[in-house]
Amino acid sequence: MTQKVLFIVKEIEGAEPLGALYVAGCLREAGHDCRFVGTRGTDVLAEVKKYEPDVIAFGATTGLHRYYLGLNAHIKEHYPDVVSLMGGPHPTYFPDVIHTPGIDVICQGEGEDASVELVDALDRGDDHRGIRDLWVKDEGQVYKNEARPLRRDLDDIPFPPRELLYEYDPALADRPLKSFTTNRGCPFPCSYCFNPSLVDHYGSSWKKVRIRSPENVVAEIAAVRSVGPLHVVGFRESIFVYNDKWLREFGELYRREIGVPYYCHLRADVLTEEMVDLLVWSGCHTVNLGIETANERLANDVLKRQTKMPRLVEGIRMLKRAGIVVFADNIVGIPGGTLDDDFATLQLNIDLDVDYAAATLCTPYPGTGIAKFAVDNGYFDGDFDLIDDSYYTESVINYPSESIKRQTENLHKFFAVTAALPQLLPLVKQLIKLPPNDYFYSMFRAWYLICHMTDVMPRKPDWSQIRENILSIFGVYQGVDPNWHSPPRPEWLPTVEVPHGRPDQPVALRRSKMAPGSDTTSP
Numbered sequence: 001m002t003q004k005v006l007f008i009v010k011e012i013e014g015a016e017p018l019g020a021l022y023v024a025g026c027l028r029e030a031g032h033d034c035r036f037v038g039t040r041g042t043d044v045l046a047e048v049k050k051y052e053p054d055v056i057a058f059g060a061t062t063g064l065h066r067y068y069l070g071l072n073a074h075i076k077e078h079y080p081d082v083v084s085l086m087g088g089p090h091p092t093y094f095p096d097v098i099h100t101p102g103i104d105v106i107c108q109g110e111g112e113d114a115s116v117e118l119v120d121a122l123d124r125g126d127d128h129r130g131i132r133d134l135w136v137k138d139e140g141q142v143y144k145n146e147a148r149p150l151r152r153d154l155d156d157i158p159f160p161p162r163e164l165l166y167e168y169d170p171a172l173a174d175r176p177l178k179s180f181t182t183n184r185g186c187p188f189p190c191s192y193c194f195n196p197s198l199v200d201h202y203g204s205s206w207k208k209v210r211i212r213s214p215e216n217v218v219a220e221i222a223a224v225r226s227v228g229p230l231h232v233v234g235f236r237e238s239i240f241v242y243n244d245k246w247l248r249e250f251g252e253l254y255r256r257e258i259g260v261p262y263y264c265h266l267r268a269d270v271l272t273e274e275m276v277d278l279l280v281w282s283g284c285h286t287v288n289l290g291i292e293t294a295n296e297r298l299a300n301d302v303l304k305r306q307t308k309m310p311r312l313v314e315g316i317r318m319l320k321r322a323g324i325v326v327f328a329d330n331i332v333g334i335p336g337g338t339l340d341d342d343f344a345t346l347q348l349n350i351d352l353d354v355d356y357a358a359a360t361l362c363t364p365y366p367g368t369g370i371a372k373f374a375v376d377n378g379y380f381d382g383d384f385d386l387i388d389d390s391y392y393t394e395s396v397i398n399y400p401s402e403s404i405k406r407q408t409e410n411l412h413k414f415f416a417v418t419a420a421l422p423q424l425l426p427l428v429k430q431l432i433k434l435p436p437n438d439y440f441y442s443m444f445r446a447w448y449l450i451c452h453m454t455d456v457m458p459r460k461p462d463w464s465q466i467r468e469n470i471l472s473i474f475g476v477y478q479g480v481d482p483n484w485h486s487p488p489r490p491e492w493l494p495t496v497e498v499p500h501g502r503p504d505q506p507v508a509l510r511r512s513k514m515a516p517g518s519d520t521t522s523p
């Protein structure tokens with residue numbers, strides 16, 4: 001028999017859901033049927049009725065998890081026998097989300113092998129409670145399994161089957177920007193990032209970066225280009241390249257077989273002149289890197305970046321001298337910092353003449369070091385339900401006063417445009433004292449869209465996508481999603497820690513950290 005798996009993706013029109021696509025590729029290789037469905041303008045319940053899936057799957061980030069929990073509960077009311085699987089960052093860092101009614105299984109970490117084992121077991125009617133990387137709810141208990149060894153050979157994983165996206169919406173094939181990954185893992189312990197949490201789950205093996213061969217990466221890009229336009233390639237891993245040898249081999253193939261500009265993520269403080277030269281030669285157009293803060297104490301003591309500011313500055317200057325577009329990430333509202341620190345970070349972006357000075361509001365996502373620091377030091381109460389599905393809207397950090405909170409949130413909206421037009425700085429210092437409003441947010445979104453299309457990842461206009469983006473900037477899509485439902489309250493169940501493969505022999509029984517009857521509305 002074959003199991004049918006339906007992947008449900010909010011904003012499928014945006015960045016390609018690579019994590020879910022990798023899982024779908026492995027499931028299809030194992031003989032199962034997969035489909036994708038977006039939520040905007042779609043009656044998801046009707047799609048479930050039409051497809052009759054055995055499994056529904058969600059990849060959830062914190063904030064967005066509430067949307068999926070509500071939609072999942074709505075689906076389960078009508079189709080109680082379908083198995084719901086939640087993977088992605090939120091269940092990885094906050095696995096107690098399994099206690100939400102309607103969620104049957106959550107996956108921590110990389111989902112390919114665990115998902116195949118789960119769906120194979122469901123297909124055979126076998127016990128699926130003892131699968132590594134999964135927490136499974138069954139008959140009033142939650143079975144918590146240990147982590148599995150990481151798959152070392154990434155070349156062995158099937159390419160993401162993007163045709164599943166195109167079957168849902170053929171227009172997605174025409175998008176000129178496509179996303180790819182070349183490696184997994186990261187040796188750095190940045191407290192605001194997901195990587196340290198995966199070290200907690202997998203152990204130190206996560207720090208040993210696993211890198212796809214240049215041949216494998218280029219073969220995937222060539223296959224994608226054969227079915228649709230490709231004007232720019234976006235590499236989405238934490239750090240694109242770790243050594244000159246790989247970059248040189250990749251560049252030889254990429255220049256010959258692909259030859260379109262690419263975008264990647266790097267750490268500026270580890271760059272060398274040779275690496276920068278290779279980036280230019282191989283076709284790199286834009287580098288996304290982290291400045292985060294100009295305050296070295298905040299960078300290293302709070303954000304745990306393990307960086308030296310002079311090396312970071314010199315790395316950015318090398319990129320600028322080479323003509324590479326610099327997209328710099330920054331964080332405002334860092335616990336322990338001040339508004340003056342945020343203005344100093346803005347000034348550093350101005351001084352370095354970065355091409356786009358992106359900023360996010362510091363967000364203490366569950367399982368991250370910054371969340372622990374914020375809770376331990378009184379900057380956050382630990383209620384992760386307060387976190388929005390975007391770190392671009394408002395902050396959950398406790399500030400010294402409402403005035404400081406208001407100015408920090410407003411400075412975030414003006415950060416990029418002020419870095420580009422520093423003559424606005426005196427005016428911005430006055431404007432940020434006003435109440436936060438939709439005008440500031442719309443300006444922030446519009447500036448991002450303009451810079452992204454013309455500078456960061458330049459490409460021929462996709463007018464339908466531009467129209468959608470403009471409408472969303474000005475709030476046209478707000479409040480019109482028929483698939484939004486209130487998430488149910490958690491029902492806290494006893495949790496059994498399972499020896500590998502033996503759900504019939506639990507080694508420990510514990511209650512979840514939060515007692516039943518908590519006021520929290522959802523994990």
